[in-house]
Amino acid sequence: MLLLIPLLPLVGFLLNASFGRRVTKPVAGAIACGAMVASFLVSAAAVVQLVGLPADARAISQQVFTWITSGDFAVAFSLRVDPLSAVMILVVTGIGSLIHIYSTAYMHEERDSEYARYFSYLNLFAAFMLVLVLGSNFLVMFVGWEGVGLCSYLLIGFWFEKKSASDAGKKAFIVNRIGDFGFILGVLLAFVQFGTLDFQQIARAASQLGPEASFGTLSLITLLLFVGATGKSAQIPLYIWLPDAMEGPTPVSALIHAATMVTAGVYMIGRNAVLFSHAPQTLTIVAVIGVLTALMAGTIGLVQNDIKRVLAYSTVSQLGYMFLAMGVGAYGAGIFHLYTHAFFKALLFLGSGAVIHALAGEQDLRHMGGLRKELPITYWTFLIGALAISGVPGLAGFFSKDEILGRTFTSGHTILWGVGLLTSLLTATYMFRVVFLAFHGNRAEQARPLHDAHDAHDPHGAHLHDAPPAMAFALIVLAIGSVLAGYAGLGGRFEHFLEPSFAPQAVEAVADTTGELTLVFVSVLVAVGGILFATFFFWKDKAAADRMAQRFSGLHRVLMNKYYVDEVYDAAIVQPIRIVSEYGLWKGLDVSVIDRIVNGVAETVDGASVLLRRLQTGSVRAYAASLFLGVVLILGYYLWP
Amino acid sequence: MSGLVPTPALSHYLILSAVLFTIGAAGVFVRRNIITVLLSIEIMLNAVNLTFVAVGRYRGTVDGQIITFFVMTVAAAEAAVGLAIVIGLFRHKESLNPDSFTALKW
Numbered sequence: 001m002l003l004l005i006p007l008l009p010l011v012g013f014l015l016n017a018s019f020g021r022r023v024t025k026p027v028a029g030a031i032a033c034g035a036m037v038a039s040f041l042v043s044a045a046a047v048v049q050l051v052g053l054p055a056d057a058r059a060i061s062q063q064v065f066t067w068i069t070s071g072d073f074a075v076a077f078s079l080r081v082d083p084l085s086a087v088m089i090l091v092v093t094g095i096g097s098l099i100h101i102y103s104t105a106y107m108h109e110e111r112d113s114e115y116a117r118y119f120s121y122l123n124l125f126a127a128f129m130l131v132l133v134l135g136s137n138f139l140v141m142f143v144g145w146e147g148v149g150l151c152s153y154l155l156i157g158f159w160f161e162k163k164s165a166s167d168a169g170k171k172a173f174i175v176n177r178i179g180d181f182g183f184i185l186g187v188l189l190a191f192v193q194f195g196t197l198d199f200q201q202i203a204r205a206a207s208q209l210g211p212e213a214s215f216g217t218l219s220l221i222t223l224l225l226f227v228g229a230t231g232k233s234a235q236i237p238l239y240i241w242l243p244d245a246m247e248g249p250t251p252v253s254a255l256i257h258a259a260t261m262v263t264a265g266v267y268m269i270g271r272n273a274v275l276f277s278h279a280p281q282t283l284t285i286v287a288v289i290g291v292l293t294a295l296m297a298g299t300i301g302l303v304q305n306d307i308k309r310v311l312a313y314s315t316v317s318q319l320g321y322m323f324l325a326m327g328v329g330a331y332g333a334g335i336f337h338l339y340t341h342a343f344f345k346a347l348l349f350l351g352s353g354a355v356i357h358a359l360a361g362e363q364d365l366r367h368m369g370g371l372r373k374e375l376p377i378t379y380w381t382f383l384i385g386a387l388a389i390s391g392v393p394g395l396a397g398f399f400s401k402d403e404i405l406g407r408t409f410t411s412g413h414t415i416l417w418g419v420g421l422l423t424s425l426l427t428a429t430y431m432f433r434v435v436f437l438a439f440h441g442n443r444a445e446q447a448r449p450l451h452d453a454h455d456a457h458d459p460h461g462a463h464l465h466d467a468p469p470a471m472a473f474a475l476i477v478l479a480i481g482s483v484l485a486g487y488a489g490l491g492g493r494f495e496h497f498l499e500p501s502f503a504p505q506a507v508e509a510v511a512d513t514t515g516e517l518t519l520v521f522v523s524v525l526v527a528v529g530g531i532l533f534a535t536f537f538f539w540k541d542k543a544a545a546d547r548m549a550q551r552f553s554g555l556h557r558v559l560m561n562k563y564y565v566d567e568v569y570d571a572a573i574v575q576p577i578r579i580v581s582e583y584g585l586w587k588g589l590d591v592s593v594i595d596r597i598v599n600g601v602a603e604t605v606d607g608a609s610v611l612l613r614r615l616q617t618g619s620v621r622a623y624a625a626s627l628f629l630g631v632v633l634i635l636g637y638y639l640w641p
Numbered sequence: 642m643s644g645l646v647p648t649p650a651l652s653h654y655l656i657l658s659a660v661l662f663t664i665g666a667a668g669v670f671v672r673r674n675i676i677t678v679l680l681s682i683e684i685m686l687n688a689v690n691l692t693f694v695a696v697g698r699y700r701g702t703v704d705g706q707i708i709t710f711f712v713m714t715v716a717a718a719e720a721a722v723g724l725a726i727v728i729g730l731f732r733h734k735e736s737l738n739p740d741s742f743t744a745l746k747w
Contacts, residue, residue: 616745616746617743617746618742618743618744618745618746619739619740619743620739620742621669621670621739621740624669624670625670628666628670
């Protein structure tokens with residue numbers, strides 16, 4: 001039964017990839033959505049079955065086939081559902097289904113073949129993502145890990161005729177390759193160390209060992225795995241691809257670059273919680289990288305003008321939170337945030353997609369404003385998403401973010417907690433900056449009546465359409481999820497459910513209370529403070545924001561330019577490689593050594609031929625004479641006494 | 642078997658053969674008609690045949706005669722192919738002079 005979960009989207013992919021261009025859009029969309037919804041239903045059935053089992057035996061395995069056998073080394077293509085992967089498959093198929101449904105409306109203006117191509121990629125992505133989370137050993141996970149990277153590349157570059165989109169796709173792929181290289185090294189080292197690739201066996205073997213006091217093999221394994229996670233989950237130093245990935249269609253940004261694929265790194269750490277727990281050095285690195293990424297991305301998000309880029313930096317920032325949780329050993333809290341974040345970030349992206357759709361491709365916040373009245377559904381759902389991510393009490397983000405901050409504080413990482421809190425303030429501020437700039441106030445002057453396919457059948461061009469039914473449905477369901485999802489974690493139930501996945505050695509006892517009351521109070525205060533900040537600067541007194549930007553123009557410029565990280569990478573890595581390749585490898589080695597050898601051989605032969613071809617006169621008699629002479633000479637040699 | 646006509650010894654056959662061969666070779670080199678050149682080649686081949694037969698008889702074996710049959714077969718084939726080529730060349734160049742066929746060079 002487990003096999004069906006990734007198989008259904010794969011079948012959807014095959015159908016759409018083979019026959020998609022011959023069928024109409026509704027058929028292609030129905031195949032893709034049907035595959036996803038069916039996969040969701042199977043997942044739900046599997047989870048129901050899982051929950052029915054006693055708490056300490058919650059795992060369902062299925063070995064599909066033996067994949068590799070070589071001597072006593074065997075890897076099975078096997079799938080396993082345990083509480084952790086149960087959460088993941090529900091998120092992937094559930095939110096995936098909604099985004100598929102949303103896409104049927106969002107991509108409606110594409111040509112038939114493009115539409116089918118889009119859905120085939122989306123289905124393929126879902127299949128690989130499900131393999132990633134269901135795989136019961138590193139190798140199967142790696143298949144999914146690479147597969148989602150491929151789909152991410154294909155979908156970022158979906159509009160490949162646009163140079164920036166194809167460039168962004170390549171950037172994402174290459175940056176991910178760097179991380180994947182670390183990941184595969186970590187997997188190999190883990191195999192050398194434990195002799196197996198199965199997660200459970202590795203966890204069992206690792207739990208026999210004590211936590212490493214100094215930096216040893218386990219620390220190295222986990223650090224290499226974490227390098228993979230920084231690539232896939234967009235953490236420092238490899239986060240740079242995610243903001244550019246916004247070149248893809250918005251539902252793709254919502255599904256792949258916010259809700260599911262980018263959380264693969266967090267999931268992978270959760271999956272190897274036992275291993276990571278035995279490498280405290282790595283955990284510290286994970287936590288510090290996580291919180292730094294959260295802060296850095298949050299500050300950049302504060303000044304960006306592209307609505308999707310703000311959300312992208314927000315995603316990077318929230319992923320940083322998840323890694324912070326992982327790093328302080330609060331695996332349950334991290335996965336909890338992953339789960340709630342999937343709802344509200346998907347919601348925010350789809351909401352921004354609805355705005356972009358209505359404005360015919362306009363993404364610049366400065367050209368928006370006052371959309372509240374024209375796009376009421378989008379506005380209200382977006383507002384719920386923004387409240388949820390800011391951590392306003394009662395909504396999903398509050399529970400999970402508070403859990404992470406609380407666990408960070410109680411585990412004694414006060415500085416990390418402080419930075420996390422500051423990031424929380426930034427989160428609320430930049431989210432409400434988007435809300436106010438896009439939906440409140442008046443449309444900026446630059447905004448012009450937009451002409452697109454939409455307006456073609458609408459003579460009153462200035463009137464904007466709110467989300468069509470398919471999009472509105474996804475927005476409303478996700479908004480409900482963003483409100484309610486957090487209640488699953490009330491009283492630590494969510495984390496208790498996950499606990500067996502982080503066993504066999506219980507990593508840390510789960511606190512039953514949701515942190516101390518003071519901490520909760522502080523973080524609520526911070527969230528509200530952030531919203532008030534945004535209210536003041538971006539709604540009440542927009543001039544104040546400009547004045548601030550003027551006063552701190554240096555800082556503002558640094559933030560606008562994303563800390564010049566892309567430029568630094570370009571100067572430190574890309575250019576040296578380019579220069580070495582061009583002047584060293586190409587002009588130095590290839591042209592002046594290899595080419596010279598090859599040409600030299602040819603020229604030698606050519607020079608020798610100048611003499612030899614004189615013999616080739618074409619005169620039959622000359623040939624006969626030489627033949628005769630040759631015979632005489634040979635005979636003479638042998639017969640000469 | 643003695644009589645007025647002395648029985649030829651092996652050396653006589655070989656000398657005759659050498660003379661024939663030389664005539665043939667000289668014909669190949671000096672004649673300006675490609676058909677004559679082919680005829681000269683035939684003479685060379687038959688000089689060799691004579692040697693084979695003579696040596697075979699001298700040694701009392703049939704090997705020389707057998708090889709001669711092979712050579713004759715090959716010579717017949719060669720003549721057929723060679724004359725066909727000559728016809729083709731003539732149609733092409735309106736000439737039988739071997740020196741006019743020098744296209745096969747660098």
